[in-house]
Amino acid sequence: MPKPYPSEFRDDVVRFAWNRGPGVTIEQIARDFGVHPMTLQKWMRRADVDEGVKPGVSRTEAAETRELKKRIRLLEQENEVLRRAAAYLSQAHLPGKGSTRS
Numbered sequence: 001m002p003k004p005y006p007s008e009f010r011d012d013v014v015r016f017a018w019n020r021g022p023g024v025t026i027e028q029i030a031r032d033f034g035v036h037p038m039t040l041q042k043w044m045r046r047a048d049v050d051e052g053v054k055p056g057v058s059r060t061e062a063a064e065t066r067e068l069k070k071r072i073r074l075l076e077q078e079n080e081v082l083r084r085a086a087a088y089l090s091q092a093h094l095p096g097k098g099s100t101r102s
Helices: 007-018 026-033 037-051 059-092
Strands: none
Touching: 007 026, 007 037, 026 037, 037 059
16 A cells, blocks of 8 residues: 555645636646646545535544543543452452352
8 A cells, every 4th residue: 555645735636626727627726746647636625624614524533533432442442441459359348159258
């Protein structure tokens, strides 16, 4: 899999494509910058969503959702550990079967 393009490069190419002159096609811009035309189309759609021009989930919202899911997973694991510890400790204080202690 090829390395992803730096975000600054993508932003510059998209900005250039948005401000292109009449008669200049997306294919020409993509060829000039050395990217596939469909890649440039995808970058432009993503930029439209990020700018709020088109509906969808922006990159910042997607990143925030990923972070929140990680946090939820961590909290669920911590909760499970505490639940098991509480169960273990509650059993540790009960007298065992056949215990001679009173």
